[in-house]
Amino acid sequence: MSGTGVTVKKNVNFSEWYVEVVLKAELADYAPVKGCMVIRPDAYAVWEKIQEVVNQKIKSTGHRNAYFPMFIPEAFLKQEAAHFAGFTPEVAWITQGGDTPLEEKLAVRPTSETIMYDMFSKWIRSWRDLPLKINQWCNIVRWETKATKLFLRTREFLWQEGHTAHATAEDAEVEVIWALNMYKEVIENILAIPVLIGTKSESEKFAGALYTTALESIMPDGKALQMGTSHNLGQHFAKVFNVKYIGEDKKDHYVWQTSWGITTRLIGAMIMVHGDDKGLIMPPKVAPIQVVIIPIPFKGLEAEAIAAKTKEVAEILRAKSINTLLDDRSEYTPGWKFNQWELKGVPIRVELGPRDLKNGQVVMVRRDTGQKIPVKEANVVATVENLLQEIQDTMLAKAKALLDDKTTLVTNYDEFKHVIESKGGFIKAAWCGNPECEARIKVDTGATIRIRPFEKDTTKNICVYCNNEAKGGIVYFARSY
RNA sequence: GGGGCCGUCGUCUAGCAUGGAUUAGGAUACAUGCUUGGGGUGCAUGCGAUCCUGGGUUCAAAUCCCAGCGGCCUCACCA
Numbered sequence A: 001m002s003g004t005g006v007t008v009k010k011n012v013n014f015s016e017w018y019v020e021v022v023l024k025a026e027l028a029d030y031a032p033v034k035g036c037m038v039i040r041p042d043a044y045a046v047w048e049k050i051q052e053v054v055n056q057k058i059k060s061t062g063h064r065n066a067y068f069p070m071f072i073p074e075a076f077l078k079q080e081a082a083h084f085a086g087f088t089p090e091v092a093w094i095t096q097g098g099d100t101p102l103e104e105k106l107a108v109r110p111t112s113e114t115i116m117y118d119m120f121s122k123w124i125r126s127w128r129d130l131p132l133k134i135n136q137w138c139n140i141v142r143w144e145t146k147a148t149k150l151f152l153r154t155r156e157f158l159w160q161e162g163h164t165a166h167a168t169a170e171d172a173e174v175e176v177i178w179a180l181n182m183y184k185e186v187i188e189n190i191l192a193i194p195v196l197i198g199t200k201s202e203s204e205k206f207a208g209a210l211y212t213t214a215l216e217s218i219m220p221d222g223k224a225l226q227m228g229t230s231h232n233l234g235q236h237f238a239k240v241f242n243v244k245y246i247g248e249d250k251k252d253h254y255v256w257q258t259s260w261g262i263t264t265r266l267i268g269a270m271i272m273v274h275g276d277d278k279g280l281i282m283p284p285k286v287a288p289i290q291v292v293i294i295p296i297p298f299k300g301l302e303a304e305a306i307a308a309k310t311k312e313v314a315e316i317l318r319a320k321s322i323n324t325l326l327d328d329r330s331e332y333t334p335g336w337k338f339n340q341w342e343l344k345g346v347p348i349r350v351e352l353g354p355r356d357l358k359n360g361q362v363v364m365v366r367r368d369t370g371q372k373i374p375v376k377e378a379n380v381v382a383t384v385e386n387l388l389q390e391i392q393d394t395m396l397a398k399a400k401a402l403l404d405d406k407t408t409l410v411t412n413y414d415e416f417k418h419v420i421e422s423k424g425g426f427i428k429a430a431w432c433g434n435p436e437c438e439a440r441i442k443v444d445t446g447a448t449i450r451i452r453p454f455e456k457d458t459t460k461n462i463c464v465y466c467n468n469e470a471k472g473g474i475v476y477f478a479r480s481y
Numbered sequence B: 001g002g003g004g005c006c007g008u009c010g011u012c013u014a015g016c017a018u019g020g021a022u023u024a025g026g027a028u029a030c031a032u033g034c035u036u037g038g039g040g041u042g043c044a045u046g047c048g049a050u051c052c053u054g055g056g057u058u059c060a061a062a063u064c065c066c067a068g069c070g071g072c073c074u075c076a077c078c079a
Helices: A014-024 A041-059 A074-079 A081-090 A113-123 A169-189 A236-241 A265-274 A301-319 A334-344 A354-359 A377-405 A413-422 A435-445
Strands: A028-030 A037-039 A071-073 A092-097 A100-108 A132-141 A156-166 A196-199 A211-218 A224-234 A244-246 A252-254 A256-263 A291-295 A324-326 A348-352 A361-366 A372-376 A407-409 A426-430 A448-451 A474-478
Touching: A014 A028, A014 A265, A037 A041, A041 A132, A041 A156, A041 A169, A041 A265, A071 A074, A071 A113, A074 A081, A074 A100, A074 A113, A081 A236, A113 A132, A113 A156, A113 A236, A156 A169, A169 A196, A169 A211, A169 A224, A169 A256, A196 A448, A196 A474, A211 A377, A211 A448, A211 A474, A224 A236, A224 A265, A236 A256, A256 A265, A265 A377, A291 A301, A291 A334, A301 A324, A301 A348, A301 A354, A301 A377, A334 A348, A348 A354, A348 A377, A354 A361, A361 A377, A372 A377, A377 A407, A413 A426, A413 A435, A435 A448
Parallel strands: A291 A324, A291 A348, A407 A426
Antiparallel strands: A028 A037, A071 A100, A092 A100, A132 A156, A156 A256, A196 A211, A211 A224, A224 A256, A244 A252, A348 A361, A361 A372, A426 A474, A448 A474
16 A cells, blocks of 8 residues: 555455555544444544434334443343354453452343343333334444454444334334335435345344345445345244233233344445545435535636635535535645545535636536536536436446346356356345255355345246255345455 | 464555664655645655564574564455
């Protein structure tokens, strides 16, 4: 790594490119604690935007934010056997407070099901208390042993976890799908990343869930990234935490529960999917700076006129709630600033120099395409508004093309192995439903079933591995992060 | 947890093979001044290094050996 710009090409060395973009665009930095990162303001602003949009969606549907302790008694985690088995390898434990060893060690939450549902059992009495729909924004600790990857794998990360309790299985099911679709909309519309949705296989489902639904995207290196999950917990947790209500029928019933979450990993996906050799490209809807104005000054009278005009343009845009930065730093040349803001991924650059002043115009440059567009002064606001939307749309379309390009239908195992080795990506293949075939494929190729689509596609119905009948039809395999 | 690579001013690096004179050199960044300004301006001056840490070998260690820490790549596990 050298200089201030990105020195590695995205398609030459993808993982190095990723590290450079994250560090040089000042999105994150390595913390002095192993496996931990600092989320810097530009990336945190993206997270805040995600929070804003998700909060709007969950609050308008009756969910409420709350906060639960980050310390979870060991006994709680142990209550649901599968849940405990799933998480215990990566739980951080607190065994001492001050100088005193704890009588019962405390887990630093790897997820909050247990501590939340213990409280739910206290709060839920009758069918009138249902549904209970709680959400929490918090940090999570999972004690990874190795391989820190900024935003994608760190010991501590930020997320949102929704937890709901319902009177009926049907209501829970509706909630699971609601959350899944809510995520799909946020990720596609705001982050401009297309996703596949479906259910996880048994081996990939959340520890303690009845079933897990998930959103998966493909990264430019051909590896899949899980973008979010929504679990139907059935009554497993209700039974061990005794979450019961008295129904209209005057009888006791266990509640039906769901949990769902997205994490700061989404920011990593945004960087990987959209960035290019110059650095980051921010989708306009999450960009902390949507427009940067760069004056092209010259000595003499024009310098003042240009300064005044750029200020005027900045104010006009800000009045329309467009996040605008006027970069009038005198210590840097325009060319330097161009590179700097391209590295940071600002969607639109507005240049204003003597020529423009004379012509009553500005020059707009799209970050995603590099296209330069002269715009008459009177049309600046309308053009920026249109361009922001157009850039957002173009980015989604480009990411969609990536997804299509990285999705391959195969009919036999040789083809499967060939595709995994050559181009990677999602492999659509029929699967018989036997976990053994799934496990063998994983051992052979490293690929796992990422998604079983909701809409059954049975145009291929012979299992790609064992050649038996594949009633479930086609599923999506991939190597993943 | 396994395998591979790496660690020198804020950053990127030279030096390391074959231990000693380079005062640990350069570039960049940073500070000041002038200059310049439509794609990382140019000049000058200045500031800046426990050579990752701890042991060991040696008359002598940035350099050789061991251990640890941290990062990257990769496998396993996970969001």
